[in-house]
Amino acid sequence: MPRTARNPPQDFQPRIYWTRARARAAQVVQNVPQEPSSKASGVTLSSKSAKRVPAVDPTEDTIAGRHMRKLRSEILLELGEEVAIVSEEWTRSLYTDMVSEHALDSYLASPKSGYREGEQRWTQIPQLPTDESDLYGPIFNVISHILSELGETCGEGVTRQVVNSHTSSFKHPDYKNICPDISIKATGPSFQRGKEEDDYIVGIGYSSVASVIDVRLDRLSNDLDQAIQAGFYCRQIYTQQPNRNFVRSLLITENSVRMLHYDRSGFYLTPLINIHRHPRTFIRLVLGISSPNETVLGLDTSIQWQINSATGAKNAGTIVTVDGRGHVVSYQLNMTRPPFLRRHILGRGTTCWYATDPETGAEVVIKDAWRTESKILECDLMTAARGIDGVVQMLRFQDHCAETEAYRPPGFGFGAFERRTKSRTVMQLYGRSIECFTSRYQAISALRDALVGHRDLHGKGVLHRDVSSQNILLGPPNASPGHRGVLIDLDMACWTWASSELRAEVGLGTRRFQSTAVLHNFELKLPPRHDHLDDLESFYNVLCHLVLLYEAPGKRSKEVDDWLRKCETTEDTFEAGVIKAGFIIRFWPVSPWWGDACSKLLRSFRTIVNDIAGDKGYLQRTHKKLPEEKRDALEAMAKEHEGIYDKVIELFDDALVSIEKEDNISNSTPTATSADPGVASDKPKAIASLKRRSTDEHPDAPPPKRLSPPPIARAASPENLPSPEVRPEAPLPRLRRSGRSIPTADPTPTLAPPTGPHPKAIAIRKDALPKRSLPASNSKARANPKKRTHDTRPKASPPKAVRRSARLNRA
Numbered sequence: 001m002p003r004t005a006r007n008p009p010q011d012f013q014p015r016i017y018w019t020r021a022r023a024r025a026a027q028v029v030q031n032v033p034q035e036p037s038s039k040a041s042g043v044t045l046s047s048k049s050a051k052r053v054p055a056v057d058p059t060e061d062t063i064a065g066r067h068m069r070k071l072r073s074e075i076l077l078e079l080g081e082e083v084a085i086v087s088e089e090w091t092r093s094l095y096t097d098m099v100s101e102h103a104l105d106s107y108l109a110s111p112k113s114g115y116r117e118g119e120q121r122w123t124q125i126p127q128l129p130t131d132e133s134d135l136y137g138p139i140f141n142v143i144s145h146i147l148s149e150l151g152e153t154c155g156e157g158v159t160r161q162v163v164n165s166h167t168s169s170f171k172h173p174d175y176k177n178i179c180p181d182i183s184i185k186a187t188g189p190s191f192q193r194g195k196e197e198d199d200y201i202v203g204i205g206y207s208s209v210a211s212v213i214d215v216r217l218d219r220l221s222n223d224l225d226q227a228i229q230a231g232f233y234c235r236q237i238y239t240q241q242p243n244r245n246f247v248r249s250l251l252i253t254e255n256s257v258r259m260l261h262y263d264r265s266g267f268y269l270t271p272l273i274n275i276h277r278h279p280r281t282f283i284r285l286v287l288g289i290s291s292p293n294e295t296v297l298g299l300d301t302s303i304q305w306q307i308n309s310a311t312g313a314k315n316a317g318t319i320v321t322v323d324g325r326g327h328v329v330s331y332q333l334n335m336t337r338p339p340f341l342r343r344h345i346l347g348r349g350t351t352c353w354y355a356t357d358p359e360t361g362a363e364v365v366i367k368d369a370w371r372t373e374s375k376i377l378e379c380d381l382m383t384a385a386r387g388i389d390g391v392v393q394m395l396r397f398q399d400h401c402a403e404t405e406a407y408r409p410p411g412f413g414f415g416a417f418e419r420r421t422k423s424r425t426v427m428q429l430y431g432r433s434i435e436c437f438t439s440r441y442q443a444i445s446a447l448r449d450a451l452v453g454h455r456d457l458h459g460k461g462v463l464h465r466d467v468s469s470q471n472i473l474l475g476p477p478n479a480s481p482g483h484r485g486v487l488i489d490l491d492m493a494c495w496t497w498a499s500s501e502l503r504a505e506v507g508l509g510t511r512r513f514q515s516t517a518v519l520h521n522f523e524l525k526l527p528p529r530h531d532h533l534d535d536l537e538s539f540y541n542v543l544c545h546l547v548l549l550y551e552a553p554g555k556r557s558k559e560v561d562d563w564l565r566k567c568e569t570t571e572d573t574f575e576a577g578v579i580k581a582g583f584i585i586r587f588w589p590v591s592p593w594w595g596d597a598c599s600k601l602l603r604s605f606r607t608i609v610n611d612i613a614g615d616k617g618y619l620q621r622t623h624k625k626l627p628e629e630k631r632d633a634l635e636a637m638a639k640e641h642e643g644i645y646d647k648v649i650e651l652f653d654d655a656l657v658s659i660e661k662e663d664n665i666s667n668s669t670p671t672a673t674s675a676d677p678g679v680a681s682d683k684p685k686a687i688a689s690l691k692r693r694s695t696d697e698h699p700d701a702p703p704p705k706r707l708s709p710p711p712i713a714r715a716a717s718p719e720n721l722p723s724p725e726v727r728p729e730a731p732l733p734r735l736r737r738s739g740r741s742i743p744t745a746d747p748t749p750t751l752a753p754p755t756g757p758h759p760k761a762i763a764i765r766k767d768a769l770p771k772r773s774l775p776a777s778n779s780k781a782r783a784n785p786k787k788r789t790h791d792t793r794p795k796a797s798p799p800k801a802v803r804r805s806a807r808l809n810r811a
Contacts, residue, residue: 072228075228075231075235076228078345083223083224083269084268085268086268086269086408091271094259094288095287095288095296098288099284099287101280104283112149113149114141120276122142124138125138125142126138127254128254129254132215132217133166135253136181139213139252140182143162143286146283147162147287150283152287152291152292154292155292157188158187158292159186159188160186160291160292161186162182163182163201165179165180165182165200165201179200180200180209180213180249181215182213182215183204183209184209184289184290185208186210187307188292189301189304190241190243190294191209191241192208192305192313193208193313194206198240206237206239207240210289210290210291211249211289213250213289214230214252215251216252218253221253226260226269227267230262233247233249234247234249234262234345238345242341243299244298245263245298245407246261246407247261248260248261248297248298250286255274257281257282258270259289263404263407264345264420265370265417266346300368302401303318304318305317314335317333318331319333319353319355321396321398321424321426322396323396329358329359329396330358331353331355331356331364331366331426332358333354334363337354339351339354350367351367352366353367353368357395364427364429365426365427366426367425368422368424369422369425370404372420376493376495378423378425378493379394379399381490382397382425382490384457384460385457385462385490388453388457389449389452389453390482391488392430392486392488392490395426396425397423397424397426400422401423401424403421430473430474430486431474431476433469433470433474434446434473434542435469435546435550437546438553440595440597440659441660444598444601444655444656445481445484446472446484446485447542448485448652448653449475449482450472450485450486452482452649453485453487454532457487461497462490463493463494463495463502463531464487464490465535466489466491466509466510467487468509468513469545469546471487472488473485473488492508502529502530502531503631505530508530509538514534514541515535517617520617521620523620524630524631526630528634532638532641532645533616533637533644536612536645536648540606547594547598547599549564552593563579590602595662597655604651608647619633
C-alpha cells in the first residue's frame with residue numbers, strides 16, 4: 001500500500017500568498033520539466049519518478065487516500081515535482097564528527113551489533129521481505145542498538161528514545177498508514193509533551209520527536225512519493241516546533257538508507273545508499289538525526305524553554321537577540337500567547353514571538369523571517385518608516401541568524417534554488433488583527449489610520465504591496481487618532497524608485513486582497529509596476545472583508561465568504577481577476593449592524609475603486625496599443641492619481657463623524673419597556689448603542705475606543721414611556737438614512753438602529769450602484785441615486801442628518 005498523509009482539518013482556511021515562485025510551482029504540476037543534471041554542484045534531477053506515481057491506487061485506504069490526494073496537490077504546488085538528489089560522496093561526509101572511526105570499527109566487529117563484516121550484512125534485516133511489516137521490528141532493533149552503544153551522552157533533562165509505531169497504540173487507527181513507522185522521541189529545551197489530541201500514537205506527537213523514519217520495500221519506493229510523505233511529516237514538525245531551521249528524516253528499506261532534508265529554500269534527497277556495504281554511513285545518519293545537540297537537529301538554540309518535569313509542558317522561555325551595539329539581549333517569552341507562524345515549508349517562514357523587553361518591561365513582538373538574497377533588507381525599509389503614525393515601529397534588528405546555503409553541498413545550484421537568510425526584528429507590540437473589532441468605530445478608525453500610515457510611508461518612497469486584514473492591527477485601547485490602527489509586515493515592500501524590481505515581481509500579495517490589475521498583469525507581456533493604486537484597492541478589499549463578510553463582530557456571512565474563497569482556490573490568475581471584478585460590481589447588502597454611515601462609505605469608496613479598475617482594465621485589454629505603450633500608460637495613470645489618498649481619507653473621516661453622531665444619539669435615548677411591565681419578556685432588550693462588544697467571539701481583542709454608558713433603568717410604569725405605541729414583540733426594521741429635518745410638532749424620540757435582519761428591511765437600490773465602464777464614463781452621474789417619488793412631505797432646508805426610528809414611525 002503506498003504511503004499516504006492526512007490533510008489539515010477542514011475548518012482551517014489558510015491564507016493564500018501568491019508569488020512568482022508559486023506561479024512557477026503551479027506550472028510544474030501541469031508539465032513535468034525536463035532539465036539536465038547539474039554536474040558542477042553534484043546534484044541530479046529526478047523527474048521520471050513523478051510519472052510512475054499512480055493517481056489512485058486500487059488498494060489504497062479509502063479514508064487516508066482521500067486526504068493524501070489533497071495533501072499531494074498542496075505539496076506539489078508548494079515544492080514542485082523536481083526532486084534534487086545530492087551526491088553520495090557529500091552524503092558520506094555528513095556527521096563525521098558524531099563518532100570516531102575507531103568506535104565504528106569496534107562496534108561493527110562486535111557480535112552484539114548484528115553486523116557481519118565477512119558477509120557485509122546486517123543479519124537481523126530480512127533479505128527478501130514480502131511486506132513492509134517484515135521490516136519494522138528488525139530495523140527498529142538495529143537503530144535502538146546503535147543509539148544505546150554509540151549515541152552521545154545526553155545532559156540533564158535530555159533524552160532520545162527509539163519508538164516503533166507499529167508496536168504502540170495508534171491514536172487514530174484509520175490513519176495508521178500515514179504515521180511515521182519509527183520515531184525518535186525526545187525531551188529537552190525545545191521539546192514538550194503535546195496535547196493528547198495531537199498525538200499520532202499514545203504519548204508521542206510531532207512536538208516531542210527529534211526526527212522520524214519511514215520504512216519501505218525497495219520495489220515500492222520512488223523519489224517523489226517519498227518526498228511527499230516526508231514533506232507531510234516536515235510540515236507537522238515545523239508547526240509544532242516553531243524554532244526549527246530545518247528538518248531531516250530517514251527512509252530505510254531492506255537494502256538502503258536515504259536522508260530527506262527540508263528548509264525554507266526547498267528540499268533535497270540523498271541517493272539510496274546500501275546499508276550493508278556502507279554500514280558506517282548508515283550509522284552516522286542514524287546518530288545525526290537523533291543527536292542530543294539541538295543545533296545538529298536543525299533547531300534554533302537562541303530560543304529555549306524550561307520544561308515542567310511533572311507535565312512535560314513548556315512553562316517559561318527566552319529568546320536572545322543582539323542590539324545595534326552588539327550587546328546580547330534576552331527577552332522573556334509570553335507563554336500565554338503562542339507564536340504566530342506560517343504553515344508552509346518553502347518561503348519566508350515568518351514566525352512572530354511575543355515577549356517582554358528586559359529593560360523597559362514593555363510587551364514586544366519578535367519576528368523571525370527568511371528573505372531571499374535579492375530581497376531588500378526589511379531593516380532598511382523599517383528605518384524609513386520610523387516616526388510614521390499608523391506603521392509598525394522597529395526597536396532592534398539582527399541579520400544573518402542562519403542561511404539555507406549552509407545546509408547544502410558547496411556550489412549547490414539546483415533548479416530555482418534561492419538562498420535565504422534568516423533575520424530577527426524586535427518591534428512594538430500592537431493589538432490583534434482588525435478582524436477582531438468589537439465596534440463599528442473601532443474597525444473604521446483602525447482602517448483609516450492604517451491608510452494614512454500607508455500614504456505617509458509611500459511619501460517616504462516605500463510601497464507596501466501586501467495590504468491585507470492580517471497586516472492591519474488594532475491599536476491599544478483609547479488610542480489617539482493616528483494610532484488606532486497599524487500597518488505591519490514590510491516583507492514584500494519595495495522602494496518606489498526601483499522600477500525594475502516593481503515590474504519584475506508581478507502578483508505579490510495575499511490573493512483575497514489583491515487588486516484586479518495585479519491579477520491581470522500576469523497576462524501582459526510587459527507588466528507595469530505595482531503602484532499605490534493597487535494597494536488602495538487592497539484597502540477597499542479589506543473594507544469589504546469587514547463590512548460585507550462580518551454581519552456583526554465574530555459573525556461571518558457564509559455567502560460572502562464562499563465568494564471570496566473563489567479567488568483563492570483557482571490557480572488561473574485571469575479567472576481570479578474576473579471573479580474579483582465581479583465582486584466589485586455586484587451589489588452586496590450591508591448588515592444592519594453596520595448602519596448607514598458604513599454603507600455610504602463602502603459605496604463611495606467603491607465608486608473610486610471601480611473607476612480606477614475600469615480605466616486600468618481598459619488599458620490592459622485594448623488592442624490599440626503596443627505592449628510597451630500599455631505599460632507606460634498604466635504607469636502614467638498612477639502618477640496622475642497621487643492625490644487620491646486625501647479623497648479616500650476624507651470619506652473615512654466623514655463616516656467616523658456620522659458614526660459618532662449616531663452613537664451619541666442612540667446613547668442618549670431611553671430604553672423602551674415591555675407593553676406589559678408586569679410580565680417578564682423573554683425577548684432581548686433593545687441595545688443602547690450600535691457599538692456593542694462581543695467578548696465571547698474575541699476574548700483577546702482590545703476594548704472599543706469609546707465605551708457605551710450603562711443602560712438607563714427601565715421605566716416603572718407606562719406613564720413614563722413616550723406617547724407613541726411601542727410593539728416590543730415585533731422585530732426591529734432596518735434603518736434608512738434621512739436627509740430631511742423632523743417637524744417640530746412630532747415629539748417622536750430617536751432610538752438605536754436594530755441589531756438583526758427584518759423581513760421588510762429596505763435595501764439600497766441597484767440603480768444607485770456604480771457600474772464599471774470605460775474611462776470616458778461619467779462616474780458622478782452613476783453614483784447619485786434616483787430621487788424617492790413616494791415621499792410627499794415638505795422639504796426643509798438641508799440641515800444636519802438626523803436619524804429617525806422606523807420602529808416608532810409605525811405609530
